Amino acid sequence: MIAVDDLVALVRNYNPKTNEPMIRAAYDYGQAMHSGQFRKSGEPYFSHPVAVAAILTEQQLDDATIITALLHDTIEDTRSTYSDVSQLFGSEIADLVDGVTKLTNLQLSSTETKQAENFRKLFMAMSRDLRVILVKLADRLHNMRTIRAMRPGKQHQKARETMDIYAPLAGRMGMQWMREELEDLSFRVLNPEGRSSIIRRFITLQKETGDVIHRITSDMRTELDKVGIEAEVFGRAKKPYSIWRKMQEKKIGFSRLSDIYGFRVITQSEAECYAALGAIHSRWRAVPGRFKDYISQPKSNGYRSIHTTVSGRDGKRVEVQIRTRQMHEVAETGVAAHWSYRDGERAANPFAVDPAKWIASVTEQFDGEDDHDEFLEAVKLEMYSDQVFCFTPKGDVVKLPKGATPLDYAYQIHTRIGSACVGAKVDGLRVPLWTRLKNGQSVEIITAEGQTPQATWLDIATTGKAKSAIRRSLREANRERFAKLGHELARAAFENVGKKATDKALELAAKTLRVDGSETLLARLGSAEITARAVVEAVYPNLTQRAEAEVEPLRAVVGLAHGQGFERAACCQPLPGERIVGLAHRGKGVSVHSIDCDVLADYEDQPARWLDLHWADGVHPPVYTVTLDLTITNDAGVLGRICTLIGEQRANISNMTFLDRKPDFYRLEVDVDLREAEHLHRLVSALEAESNVASVHRHRDPSLANAPAAAE
The missing domain is CATH 3.10.20.30 (Beta-grasp domain)
Structure with a gap:
């Protein structure tokens, strides 16, 4: 564990005017509060807050942030209270510690709705004081560095949460070094074999080619010396996860990956950045389409740099970033540069972004x-x-x-x-x-x-x-129509649990779901933004659970009467995962439609025939057929590649009909067998990414509206 003298020395290195007594007091208080507590690794628990504080000193942050790091777990894990911290260290630090505590309690990797609400709280905390998230990111970084002490299941959960949320957030804040380390630490847990494979290939490549980084940096320094530019030049191999991601995106092997090395040129002035760019381009050939000027057009988090990719030795591509020292400091710390200190004063970096504006x-x-x-x-x-x-x-x-x-x-x-x-x-x-x-x-x-x-x-x-x-x-345009439809859906849903959709019940549901009044609730229910089931659960949670338990086994659709037959409507071909409604047909069962099916408009004046339905969990047939309308280029082999692509997405083609043949394009309908809505989304996304596909959309045909058979 880092001693208090060493921690103070780290802060004093960039802030000689630091409030040393306050930092020592926070260190002593935190150590006393966490006395007798230990981490999974067996180390004293207080070693963690101290390590978090040390990480933040690397970004040269202010005293309040460093002290918050030392105390960030006291309110949550010890007998210390907000009042205690406020009395000893002031309201600013107490608010920061309380903010970090609230963030720690957010389960950002939970179910979608709760995750969304927790994201709201995350961004609300950030808007009050961005230093809260800086401490939280440092906290997560140290936890990921020491994650091996956790049980495997917990490791995987934390790594996935880090990869999905905290790493992108660090990158969005401009803290690229932290994003890369968080990604790599998560990658080590989520795919250890993939990471080891990348590292082994790197070692083999270095044996075959020698020290490429040293040779290229020497060449760059030589070219810059020729034109009289004093600059620092350094290079590095890209992180294993960065390489893995490129291999997955481009669907190529390691041997075909070109720009696996990155180089930075740090100049004295902005003018020298462009002069250095000219020197590099005059020596090596620039790769078309790989030039970005973030100096003239900076990113919203303050990032400024020139990016170019050139063909270096032996035709290998290398990425070069050119920036000034001040730009480099912002590139390393991002929005955190606003709180950076140097020589006892707040660093006046002209490129640091105002956190409030960001x-x-x-x-x-x-x-x-x-x-x-x-x-x-x-x-x-x-x-x-x-x-x-x-x-x-x-x-x-x-x-x-x-x-x-x-x-x-x-x-x-x-x-x-x-x-x-x-x-x-x-x-x-x-x-x-x-x-x-x-x-x-x-x-x-x-x-x-x-x-x-x-x-x-x-x-x-x-x-x-x-x-x-x-x-x-x-x-707004469809509010009245959606409200009318929503009212009928609510009526049917409440009747399904033996209750009535009274004004009082709807107002209570709107309040529980945080919707502005019952009219808005009904409009959003009719537009499929809220399910009728969620509305009923908001008022009668126990009744919906009981109704769910009484559903017949092996029925894919919930909400039908006992023995009532149903059939997917051919006009809209609904899939599990989509919002659905039923239309009752006398003596013929129920046709199940997507909520956005055009056919439903023909039955708006027949509310008694509407049924609020939803897909049951885990009892669906293996596949459902959906028709896609495709327009593809008329070139040799294109149709074969499209069929292969569909197969790669684990979808089966059950029928194919050509609608139009032109010299340059084909238009066709393809029937594919899919499992659920997410499967359809993945397939359509893959087809849209194919350069030979001009358009792809789901085929809808109101003329195919069907009444089902009497039994399913």
Whole structure:
């Protein structure tokens, strides 16, 4: 365990004016509170808070953050209280410690709805003081470094949570070094064989090629010396997980992977960054499409650097990052640079981002998301996104996440422009709204008066901001119709447990589900944003559990009367995992439809025939047939590759019909056997990623609406 003198020395190295007595007092208090407690490894428990504090000194953080690290587990794990900490160390530190305690109690890897609510709390804590999450990230880093002492099941759970949540969050905050270490530590637990394989191949490669890093850094220094640029040059092999991820994304082996080495050039000034870029490009050939200038267009977390990839010795590709010393400090610590100290003063780094502005930019679109799942989707889209930069016709720059479409671009400019969008031009050419934008493209949005957002836009948009605005507009446009449908669904659902959907019951459900009134609840129920089952559970949780227990065995659909037959509607072909409703047909059983099926509109005036249904767990047939409408390029071997791709996704083709044959494109319908909605989503995503697939969508045909047989 690090001694208090050593910890104080670490802080004094960058902050000679540190409040040494306060740090010593916090150290002594924390040690006393944790006395007699031990970690799974057998070490004294207080060794953990001290290690967390030491990690934060590497980022040269302020005294309050260091003291919070020393005390971050006292309120949760000892007899210490908020009042005790506040009295001894002040309200600022007490609030920080309390914030970390609340974050520790969040189960971010739990079920989707609870996870979404916990993400809300996470971002609320961050918005109050970002130092809370800095301590939490350091806490998670040390726990991952010492994870071997945990039982295997717990190791896997923590590693998955770290990989899915904390590593991307560290990256989004600009703390790239921490993201890489968290990913690699998680990778070691989640896929030890894969990581060992990468390391073995690295060792073999070094034996075959020698010290490539030393040779390339020497070459770069020589080229920079020729043009009189004083700069630090250093290189490293990329982390095993980074290499593994590239191999998986590109579906290639280690031997075919090119840019496995990364190099950094640290200059004295911004002008020298561009001069160094010129020197490197004059010596080595630049790889097209691999240049990014984050100096002229910095990331929202303050990151600035020039990225380029060149063909180095023996044709091997290497990635080069060029930045100044101040830019490098922000690149290492990200948003944390705002609290960094040097020589006893807050570091005045011009590139450090104001945390308040940063957190506002991150959470801006979340405010409009009332639904848990939509909020979670928006958070993850924001956390995991890389960026592309596009230009308006006037030359202004618009930042968008990787994979964004012209529709996302339109909503990024203004919600009004997005809602009125009817088309787009990219670099002067008319393109479909689902086109993926690339760096440097110029985008012009075509609008029309009277245009309103379409439901299909939700599949085109990729940003949380665009999706939120589209959903909001659709909700408002269809509110009355959805409210009417929601009322009938609520009535049927309550009757199913022997109760009535009274105004009082609906108001209570709205309050429990944190929805603004019963009318909003019914509208969201009718639009499939909330299930009728969730509404009933909000009022009568015990009754829904009892009704579930009384479901007939081996019935795939819950909510039918005993012996009542059912059949999937051919018009919409619903899948397990999708919201469904039933239409009763006299003497013929029930047809099961997706909630968004167009056929349902024909039965709005017949509410007595509607049944609130949902899929049962674990009793489905092995496959369900779904029809996909595909447009593919008319080239040799394309159809074979599409069939192979479908097979790789473990989906079986049961029928194929060609609808249209053109010299350049084929349009066809393919019947595929799938297990559930997520299986369909994975298949469609894989097909959309195939360059020879121009479009793919689920086929819906209202003319195929069917009445089921009397028995199933």
